Amino acid sequence: MTFLEKLLTASQRNHSLICIGLDPEIERLPAHLRDQPNSILAFNRAIIEATADLVCAYKPNLAFYEALGPAGLIALQETLRFIPSHIPTIGDAKRGDTDNTSRQYARALFDTYGFDAITVHPYLGRDSVQPFLEYQEKGILIVCRTSNPGARDFQDRLVNQGQAHPIPLYEYVARQVLEWNTAGNAGLVVGATYPEELQHIRQIAPDLPILIPGVGAQGGDLASAARYGTDAAGERAIISASRSILYASNGPGFATSAAEVTRSLRDAAQQARHP
């Protein structure tokens, strides 16, 4: 089963476009967990068990595990074992390098950790993304328009590319990804904080899965993300929230609070999405 098939199945089964970013920060964990030896794993496990019937995907961000050194990556491996096999996993890694190096990153993320999909940087061009795209069962979500203020610095620059009118770099990236997508396993990352750009990109790429971070702590609007990010069938949007779910409360009931927030995000997205 490809990433896209797995995503659509999980999304339909759980009636959900919501993805939880599993980005644990030791300092923000509930006090009763913080000093346990396997605090990260215990935290992730509780979050997963409380929310597995409410999400379309889980998205661990590699940075939060790498910050803890090799032990953090062992916690990541163990976390992935607790995610039910019918829910797709997205490794938010934002890798991208020359082909020989990208091949090693692909090995790490797909073979060693076993993610169903990953996020990738576009800046080095097609041959830097190709080693990832060769994993035809996996999803390759290419960073297009990000949710941060600095996204404007380069992604909004107008580029000349032989057309009558210059277009923003992020749009040019989206159009290139469509050309690269010969195996049907590419997708895009577009932040929820710029709904107009999201709408525009969905028009350009009607069939690609779009990962949409930035809902919650970063202030992106959930209803716009669901309305403009989904395809004509109301699918293929992966709306990701992290801090607003993980740290909804920090007492012993943190997992119940996380599930409540996830449920309300899910329901709001269901209401807003087409058709």
Add this chain to the structure above:
Amino acid sequence: MTFLEKLLTASQRNHSLICIGLDPEIERLPAHLRDQPNSILAFNRAIIEATADLVCAYKPNLAFYEALGPAGLIALQETLRFIPSHIPTIGDAKRGDTDNTSRQYARALFDTYGFDAITVHPYLGRDSVQPFLEYQEKGILIVCRTSNPGARDFQDRLVNQGQAHPIPLYEYVARQVLEWNTAGNAGLVVGATYPEELQHIRQIAPDLPILIPGVGAQGGDLASAARYGTDAAGERAIISASRSILYASNGPGFATSAAEVTRSLRDAAQQARHP
């Protein structure tokens, strides 16, 4: 001591602009090492011991360690301990994400692994690079013009930015990095395979350290890299080679062969550089 001071000191002491990319691939290790439990570490250690008086820096590429899972990152930590403390280490990680995530990557690379410098992606803009730049003693080498064929796909796009003439995106990135460099700890990554672009960027950024990969297996010309990549004093170029050194021979004498190749690269670069 800042990264730049450490780099200049090591470069002057060893009369060298050469950096060795420590990118071990199990399948390419000498046969007598391949089946040892700590083969990567034994290999790296032998390379380091044979070349520590010939280089200005070592540059482990994270991908090659990550491909081996948590055990690979333990081998990386142990490798870093064998690098003499007066030789700077560059973590070739090409990270870059929204600020909260970049902060975790900075923690991983600077605090957990202790690299003196790292490579960073520009695509997410200033606020994505800022958490790295805040480590004022560390070097932040921002990817500008890469050595691969696909570099053309986006980096050569002409961007409009209110000037009379549009400029290529890579040049715009270089000019933005100059503005971001308030602490004097930024640098650029420019591939050796495009000497004209390297010369152009050196003119724009006369004082920035420039990491120049692509010599050797990727076909970049060493003399051009040394001539066009150095500053007015013949310094601040970090010319990186990996496969051509690491796998110069694969018998028991591999480290001696690696040192010989490094020495000839070093001498050729010394001849070509200004003044």
